[in-house]
Amino acid sequence: MTALLETRGVWQRFGGLVANSDVSISVGRGEIVGLIGPNGAGKSTLFNLIAGVLPPTQGSIWFDGKDVTNLPAAERCQRGVGRTFQVVKSFETMTVIDNVIVGALVRNTVMREARRKAHEVLEFTGLAARADVLASDLVPAEKRRLEVARALATEPKLLLLDEVLTGLTPTEAQTGVALVRKVRDTGITVLMVEHVMEIVMPLVDRAIVLDLGKVLVEGKPSDVVRDPKVISAYLGDRHAVSA
Ligand SMILES: Nc1ncnc2c1ncn2[C@@H]1O[C@H](COP(=O)(O)OP(=O)(O)OP(=O)(O)O)[C@@H](O)[C@H]1O
Numbered sequence: 544m545t546a547l548l549e550t551r552g553v554w555q556r557f558g559g560l561v562a563n564s565d566v567s568i569s570v571g572r573g574e575i576v577g578l579i580g581p582n583g584a585g586k587s588t589l590f591n592l593i594a595g596v597l598p599p600t601q602g603s604i605w606f607d608g609k610d611v612t613n614l615p616a617a618e619r620c621q622r623g624v625g626r627t628f629q630v631v632k633s634f635e636t637m638t639v640i641d642n643v644i645v646g647a648l649v650r651n652t653v654m655r656e657a658r659r660k661a662h663e664v665l666e667f668t669g670l671a672a673r674a675d676v677l678a679s680d681l682v683p684a685e686k687r688r689l690e691v692a693r694a695l696a697t698e699p700k701l702l703l704l705d706e707v708l709t710g711l712t713p714t715e716a717q718t719g720v721a722l723v724r725k726v727r728d729t730g731i732t733v734l735m736v737e738h739v740m741e742i743v744m745p746l747v748d749r750a751i752v753l754d755l756g757k758v759l760v761e762g763k764p765s766d767v768v769r770d771p772k773v774i775s776a777y778l779g780d781r782h783a784v785s786a
């Protein structure tokens with residue numbers, strides 16, 4: 544069976560800066576894959592290329608067996624690419640339910656159906672009790688969850704999560720971990736960017752490490768965290784690779 548997502552030799556340049564450099568990754572159906580790496584490694588840029596916010600400077604993006612490189616973001620969303628943003632992008636002056644309806648309208652053109660779908664997603668994400676409050680009144684952990692809810696309401700095959708567990712208390716983070724597992728159990732494939740290793744490593748089936756725009760290492764989480772190249776990249780000393 545083909546991978547759900549593949550990036551093939553993807554480059555992204557911003558002027559002289561190379562944010563993604565020959566990135567080839569694949570994500571299989573039903574996997575939870577962690578995309579990790581130091582600040583500025585190019586993780587959010589790669590998400591933008593996968594979601595279609597930006598066209599890659601070079602290379603191609605394959606989703607569900609098709610080349611989607613030249614498709615706009617809305618079309619990729621229709622095909623099943625859902626994503627959250629690292630900087631929360633909820634509509635602050637709208638209620639929680641209305642925010643999620645915006646996502647649900649991607650697949651339900653009848654408002655009553657979109658509202659029903661949005662309520663179902665709020666139940667699933669544990670936000671049902673907050674349906675009628677303004678998004679601006681949510682605490683940060685709830686805002687992150689609303690981002691996930693809005694993406695889920697688009698009924699994705701692949702969910703891209705950009706630091707949805709960052710800045711949360713340990714208890715909130717564990718609630719988030721449980722939600723990601725529950726999402727995968729419904730058959731949705733997850734590619735997630737996260738910094739806190741203790742949280743992300745037990746959750747993911749596979750980890751891909753980006754550094755300076757390139758894939759540095761990929762593999763089982765337990766192997767990746769012990770890899771001297773990874774330790775060196777995180778410590779910022781690219782020469783200290785002695786065991
Ligand atoms: N639109 C843009 N224009 C110019 N440079 C950009 C743009 N977007 C990202 N960059 C640069 O590309 C590099 C990679 O950024 P990116 O946001 O992808 O990193 P990241 O791995 O998500 O980092 P973080 O962990 O801090 O979120 C950085 O040097 C960043 O400044």
Ligand SMILES: [Mg+2]
Pocket residue numbers: 586587588629
């Ligand atoms: Mg980022």
